Amino acid sequence: MLRWALLAAVTVAVTVPLTLVGVPSAALFAALLVGIVLAMTSLAPKAVPRTAGLAAQGVLGIYIGTMVHRDAIDALGPDWAIVLGVAVATLALSIVAGALLGLHRDVTPLTGALALVAGGASGLVAIARELGGDDRVVAVVQYLRVALITASMPLVVTFVYHAEKTADAAPPAQTDALPWYLSIGLMAVIVLVGATVGRLVRLPGAGLLGPMAITIALELTGTSLGLAVPLVLVQVGYAVIGWQAGVSFTRESIRSIGRALPAALGLIVFLNVACAGLGVLLAHVSGISLLEGYLSTSPGGIYAVLATAVETGSNVTFIVAAQVVRVLLMLFAAPLLARGLVAATRRLRYSPATTSESREPIRVAD
Secondary structure, X not given: OHHHHHHHHHHHHHHHHHHXXXXXOHHHHHHHHHHHHHHHOOOOOOOOOHHHHHHHHHHHHXXXXXXXXXXXXXXXXXXHHHHXXXXXXXXXXXXXXXXXXXXXXXXXXXXXXXXXXXOOHHHHHHHHHXXXXXXXXXXXXXXXXXXXXXXXXXXXXXXXXXXXXXXXXXXXXOOOOOOHHHHHHHHHXXXXXXXXXXXXXXXXXHHHHHHHHHHHHHHHOOOOOOOOOOHHHHHHHHHHHHHHHHOOOOHHHHHHHXXXXXXXXXXXXXXXXXXXXXXXXXXXXXXXXXXXXXXXXXXXXXXXXXXXXXXXXXXXXXXXXXXXXXXXXXXXXXXXXXXXXXXXXXXXXXXXXXXXXXXXXXXXXX
């Protein structure tokens, strides 16, 4: 209990200043960092209970699902095909980049693929171990991707697209949201039903994708009743996911990840530039501006994208819809990709070395 109290207290103390300076997913980053430090000093708990991890997956699944709105999807209009095509191309680029990272001796092909999937970073970290990957590598590389893209976005928008701030960024207000206590009750039902049904149909990452699928269905049919995930629960979910990866670090795993980071950084830059090229294609076909094409295809930092779109007077609805399509495709495709990759390597009788000694991953169908 003392170890858990220390972990929670230090995480909160680190999260608050990171949030104030605008660090993306501050609670996840703080929990990951604090978990690593305490693990190195033998002060961290041995592991995050599986039930806590599944609950965090469910919360994040619902949170991502509430980003889907019918009016935003309808805003794509006749351009839905090119938007979907660009999202598929982004997935293909992610697979190529992940395969290249998997060539590194410290990273398995499966872990490389999950680490560089361009979307749903927190969700992928949450289910990486369950899919058979190394969640420590996935957490570090995914956060590096989001942080790098978020930090570079203002510079790209200013010096490449010469955009000027035309409005004050403000997140859209949800005036018809359910009271927090009713939202929590509805969330509990969605998590239980989604995770249970997901396991019954053998859905990979059922704890995340099951609740997400139900929430998306409720949003698109207009029956979500104004479901809104309380911010505190979102932060706790991020923290649990960060702890799950952080407390499992060892000195050897840190050394091996450090050796792989230069390759990962280069591949993240490649992915960002390639997606900017897809943005040019999207702008040409759909008739939007080059800036809107860049924001629509940015491979990460969806909240930074939203703020930038509002500030520059861009087509926020179209950009958000394109980003949501990308995130959902990545989250639903990644587990299937992982299952296919595992099956392929077994057929080829290929047994790659794991990144470092780690606990037995949870079976997908468990």
